[in-house]
Amino acid sequence: MENEKIVVGNLKTKMNIEEISQYLKVINKEVISEQVIICPTSIYIPYFLKQRYKVGLQNTFINEDGPYTGEITPNQATSMGIHYTIIGHSERRINLNEDDELINKKMISAVKSNMNIILCIGETIEEKQMLKTDMVLRRQLVNALNGLSIDMLHNVIIAYEPVWAIGTNNVASIKEIERTANYIKMIVHQNRGYKNMRVIYGGSVNEQNIKELNQIKNISGFLVGGASTDTDKFLSIINEVVVNQ
Numbered sequence: 001m002e003n004e005k006i007v008v009g010n011l012k013t014k015m016n017i018e019e020i021s022q023y024l025k026v027i028n029k030e031v032i033s034e035q036v037i038i039c040p041t042s043i044y045i046p047y048f049l050k051q052r053y054k055v056g057l058q059n060t061f062i063n064e065d066g067p068y069t070g071e072i073t074p075n076q077a078t079s080m081g082i083h084y085t086i087i088g089h090s091e092r093r094i095n096l097n098e099d100d101e102l103i104n105k106k107m108i109s110a111v112k113s114n115m116n117i118i119l120c121i122g123e124t125i126e127e128k129q130m131l132k133t134d135m136v137l138r139r140q141l142v143n144a145l146n147g148l149s150i151d152m153l154h155n156v157i158i159a160y161e162p163v164w165a166i167g168t169n170n171v172a173s174i175k176e177i178e179r180t181a182n183y184i185k186m187i188v189h190q191n192r193g194y195k196n197m198r199v200i201y202g203g204s205v206n207e208q209n210i211k212e213l214n215q216i217k218n219i220s221g222f223l224v225g226g227a228s229t230d231t232d233k234f235l236s237i238i239n240e241v242v243v244n245q
């Protein structure tokens with residue numbers, strides 16, 4: 001699994017139950033690869049379980065167990081057979097004020113529960129324009145991975161999701177993604193002594209640009225938002241990345 005490319009579908013808060021039911025009719029029949037991880041809104045997760053693809057959470061709580069109204073703990077997730085979680089998505093960093101310290105607590109709690117983590121990092125347009133991309137990525141990485149041993153890092157995948165590329169149709173260029181993926185790998189190596197960090201790209205990935213994006217050699221797959229909620233588009237992306245691999 002470690003060398004195989006993955007496609008993660010982040011369904012965010014899209015679709016009502018009727019739409020989910022239509023979506024599942026297609027997805028459960030057509031998606032037969034364990035390299036695909038679908039992260040639905042939590043209340044819908046039971047409808048997605050026990051299929052041939054994997055299921056992930058969009059977020060987890062900072063402690064493994066305990067009374068925390070409204071949250072989902074990593075132990076609860078694994079008890080249901082959910083072994084993946086997204087952590088640190090920019091929509092949570094921005095709208096819910098999630099900071100690096102909180103994200104680090106979530107990372108530690110999730111790895112302790114043996115979950116695989118998709119850690120999202122990325123700069124805003126203002127940070128990019130001020131040439132702060134590398135500084136921001138370094139800070140987000142170093143803080144999020146603080147205290148994680150090399151063993152634990154095997155269960156982490158970094159999703160480079162520039163905030164300016166999310167939901168904008170402004171996909172990052174091949175060069176930008178390649179350079180940034182190398183930079184991320186270098187920081188993790190320097191800072192945590194772990195050489196083989198997997199990096200995936202997210203931000204306006206769609207059925208039209210996937211062929212070109214899939215040529216990038218140093219990334220291990222894609223995190224797809226909007227296009228993952230459209231079955232035709234999502235299947236085209238999956239076909240390109242995992243079926244024709």
Ligand code: 13P
Binds near residue numbers: 223
């Ligand atoms: P879009 O694919 O809609 O740009 O969203 C990307 C994203 O935020 C996935 O986590």
